[in-house]
Amino acid sequence: AQSVTQPDIHITVSEGASLELRCNYSYGATPYLFWYVQSPGQGLQLLLKYFSGDTLVQGIKGFEAEFKRSQSSFNLRKPSVHWSDAAEYFCAVGLSNQGGKLIFGQGTELSVKP
Amino acid sequence: SAVISQKPSRDICQRGTSLTIQCQVDSQVTMMFWYRQQPGQSLTLIATANQGSEATYESGFVIDKFPISRPNLTFSTLTVSNMSPEDSSIYLCSVEDVVGNTIYFGEGSWLTVV
Numbered sequence: 001a002q003s004v005t006q007p008d009i010h011i012t013v014s015e016g017a018s019l020e021l022r023c024n025y026s027y028g029a030t031p032y033l034f035w036y037v038q039s040p041g042q043g044l045q046l047l048l049k050y051f052s053g054d055t056l057v058q059g060i061k062g063f064e065a066e067f068k069r070s071q072s073s074f075n076l077r078k079p080s081v082h083w084s085d086a087a088e089y090f091c092a093v094g095l096s097n098q099g100g101k102l103i104f105g106q107g108t109e110l111s112v113k114p
Numbered sequence: 115s116a117v118i119s120q121k122p123s124r125d126i127c128q129r130g131t132s133l134t135i136q137c138q139v140d141s142q143v144t145m146m147f148w149y150r151q152q153p154g155q156s157l158t159l160i161a162t163a164n165q166g167s168e169a170t171y172e173s174g175f176v177i178d179k180f181p182i183s184r185p186n187l188t189f190s191t192l193t194v195s196n197m198s199p200e201d202s203s204i205y206l207c208s209v210e211d212v213v214g215n216t217i218y219f220g221e222g223s224w225l226t227v228v
Contacts, residue, residue: 032215042221042222043206043219043220044206044219044222046216046218046219049215090156090157092157094217100145100147100162100208100210100217101147102147102208103159104156104157104158106155107156
């Protein structure tokens with residue numbers, strides 16, 4: 001069965017430090033991969049997506065993610081975190097044969113220390 | 115990108131009542147979906163809203179509890195019937211933008227059942 005795992009429930013980083021949020025998926029075919037961010041009291045905002053092609057994808061707000069097929073991973077990175085990045089981050093896999101449906105990971109809550 | 119409006123944004127509902135949530139998209143889309151996010155949890159797909167036919171429900175969700183309408187390509191409703199406190203959740207509408215290979219979410223409808 002398809003699944004998404006975000007191993008870290010909560011991460012705290014200092015402002016200005018680098019960030020990496022982990023995401024592993026289980027899916028038999030080529031996945032469509034997404035990262036969304038949810039700020040407190042807000043809906044979901046798309047950060048970036050991977051469908052095909054270059055495995056390093058750039059997103060909004062200075063985020064990037066790298067698709068590694070051999071590791072079934074799609075980790076999210078940012079070189080320098082800002083206090084406004086504090087939020088919940090969700091990794092999701094889209095099923096290529098069931099257009100539009102997403103399976104979400106449990107989310108990683110990011111806290112940023114001044 | 116698709117702009118999605120959901121109404122109501124928030125509501126407090128009495129146990130045993132029903133509430134209908136509306137989702138309006140600013141462009142025609144083929145695929146519309148409804149998700150539930152229970153407090154502190156990730157998102158779970160409730161159903162796919164199909165235009166011109168009955169919705170397709172995921173395991174654990176039934177039409178009697180979550181009836182869905184999709185009268186045209188820009189609008190859908192989700193009703194949460196006979197509510198109990200366990201239905202207190204954020205309900206999110208999403209659409210697939212086939213051209214952009216992207217899935218967008220509305221801001222969510224935050225329901226509290228008392």
